Amino acid sequence: MSLIPESQLRQVNGLEPEQTTAILSYLQGAVYSWVKNRSGEWFAARDLVGGENFEWMGTPLYPLFEKHSDLGKSEEDAIADAAKDVGWLLKRVLAEDKRHFEVGRSGLTAAYRWLGNEP
Numbered sequence: 001m002s003l004i005p006e007s008q009l010r011q012v013n014g015l016e017p018e019q020t021t022a023i024l025s026y027l028q029g030a031v032y033s034w035v036k037n038r039s040g041e042w043f044a045a046r047d048l049v050g051g052e053n054f055e056w057m058g059t060p061l062y063p064l065f066e067k068h069s070d071l072g073k074s075e076e077d078a079i080a081d082a083a084k085d086v087g088w089l090l091k092r093v094l095a096e097d098k099r100h101f102e103v104g105r106s107g108l109t110a111a112y113r114w115l116g117n118e119p
Contacts, residue, residue, distance in 0.1 A: 002094065002095060002096070002098065003095050003103050003112075004115060005103060007103050007110075009091055012064075015064070023061060023064070025060070027048065027086070027089060027093045028093050031090075031094065039114060040114065042104060043111065044087075044109045044112070045087045046109065050083070064082035064085045065078055065082040067085075068082050099117050100115040100116060100117070101115060
């Protein structure tokens with residue numbers, strides 16, 4: 001595990017395996033871009049796929065919203081729950097990454113910072 005300190009991971013259910021794979025790859029690319037362009041800065045899932053990037057239609061993240069919407073949740077609740085799923089999937093990406101990331105907090109959400117390739 002490359003999270004320092006080690007941290008609990010949760011499974012995100014309700015997706016097809018290929019959807020999960022696509023989401024993990026998408027998030028991995030976002031992490032690589034962040035580390036390249038903002039090395040040493042803290043980030044949270046919202047920094048990678050929130051804010052001006054909140055519109056997920058046409059991206060691998062959209063099935064997360066659809067999953068919650070299909071359960072009959074309001075749009076607001078579906079968005080909030082999909083965002084939580086993204087947070088857990090991002091944590092999985094970082095835990096499986098060959099590099100090392102420090103775990104911290106950014107308000108109420110988890111935050112991460114690249115520590116380099118060596119522990």
